[in-house]
Amino acid sequence: MALVGKIAAVTGAGKGIGQALTETLLKNGAKVALLDVNEAAGKSLAEALGKQYGQDKVLFINCNVESDEQMKAAFQKIIETFEAIDIFCNNAGILNETQWEKTISINLMGVIRGAYLALEHMNKLTGGRGGVILNTASMAGLGPLLSCPAYTASKHGVVGFTRAMGAASAASGYGVRFNALCPGFVQTDLFNNIQGNLGQFSHLRDAAQLLIDKMGTMTASEVVECVIELLTDETKNGEVFYVYPQGTSYVTFPSMVK
Numbered sequence: 001m002a003l004v005g006k007i008a009a010v011t012g013a014g015k016g017i018g019q020a021l022t023e024t025l026l027k028n029g030a031k032v033a034l035l036d037v038n039e040a041a042g043k044s045l046a047e048a049l050g051k052q053y054g055q056d057k058v059l060f061i062n063c064n065v066e067s068d069e070q071m072k073a074a075f076q077k078i079i080e081t082f083e084a085i086d087i088f089c090n091n092a093g094i095l096n097e098t099q100w101e102k103t104i105s106i107n108l109m110g111v112i113r114g115a116y117l118a119l120e121h122m123n124k125l126t127g128g129r130g131g132v133i134l135n136t137a138s139m140a141g142l143g144p145l146l147s148c149p150a151y152t153a154s155k156h157g158v159v160g161f162t163r164a165m166g167a168a169s170a171a172s173g174y175g176v177r178f179n180a181l182c183p184g185f186v187q188t189d190l191f192n193n194i195q196g197n198l199g200q201f202s203h204l205r206d207a208a209q210l211l212i213d214k215m216g217t218m219t220a221s222e223v224v225e226c227v228i229e230l231l232t233d234e235t236k237n238g239e240v241f242y243v244y245p246q247g248t249s250y251v252t253f254p255s256m257v258k
């Protein structure tokens with residue numbers, strides 16, 4: 001699937017990895033709806049990108065992925081504006097062990113909500129034209145990050161949900177691929193504002209720092225450089241792809257059924 005002329009939507013598009021995803025999609029000829037709860041960041045970025053790529057290529061929608069009503073309205077606006085949707089990037093996320101319910105609500109429930117609403121519009125069995133849904137998980141979705149157990153749980157959930165939806169879609173003939181992106185440590189606001197968000201696990205900050213020192217960090221652009229294949233390769237469905245400074249790889253999971 002080439003990106004030229006495709007219609008994409010990105011949650012958490014206003015900053016960080018979501019901004020990098022948005023810019024990469026536009027650079028490759030897609031039109032992009034930017035969804036973000038941060039109106040100032042999203043509107044400012046959309047205005048700048050509209051000047052760079054054309055106002056008809058960009059749409060900002062102020063939207064909280066925790067809200068069913070706002071997400072449904074966002075999809076209506078996307079369809080009204082662009083007539084269809086081919087690519088949905090479930091990217092919005094937070095890390096806050098003090099507000100762990102909010103972390104689960106945004107990182108996992110928001111991803112499930114976004115995927116189900118996107119599927120309603122993309123499913124070939126219900127008038128959609130197929131496409132791909134990319135869920136931003138984390139390497140904390142593959143291995144335990146001791147400083148943030150609730151965040152780790154949310155990301156393990158995103159990995160499992162993505163794999164199950166990939167299998168369900170293939171078995172059902174939806175024509176929609178589901179893939180998970182698992183970055184390591186990325187220099188964004190989420191990463192830079194960790195201090196104060198670890199709650200009862202703040203004493204483990206230094207232990208996690210040893211991991212950061214060992215693994216290193218990336219920029220959001222470096223992460224997204226590796227993502228195009230997940231969006232365009234029609235053979236990639238139910239894949240879990242991790243990216244960190246030492247390289248990238250698709251995860252192979254053991255089969256539970258012998």
Ligand SMILES: NC(=O)C1=CN([C@@H]2O[C@H](COP(=O)(O)OP(=O)(O)OC[C@H]3O[C@@H](n4cnc5c(N)ncnc54)[C@H](O)[C@@H]3O)[C@@H](O)[C@H]2O)C=CC1
Nearest residue numbers: 012014015016017037038064065092093138186188189190
């Ligand atoms: N920064 C890192 O080291 C890593 C981040 N990730 C994941 O990447 C995704 C993006 O994170 P970053 O770019 O690092 O964070 P960021 O904090 O730089 O950007 C997140 C964006 O999401 C938006 N957002 C937050 N809650 C929202 C909500 N309820 N509804 C709509 N938008 C919302 C924010 O306003 C912000 O614009 C998250 O899912 C995060 O868990 C995964 C691996 C590593």
Ligand SMILES: CCC(=O)/C=C/C=C\C[C@@H](O)/C=C/C=C/C=C\[C@@H](O)CCCC(=O)O
Nearest residue numbers: 138139140143144145147184185194205208
């Ligand atoms: C205090 C430091 C901290 O918690 C930073 C978090 C920063 C970014 C969010 C997150 O998405 C990044 C996660 C990276 C995780 C990397 C490795 C983990 O999976 C631990 C693996 C441990 C193991 O398998 O032995």
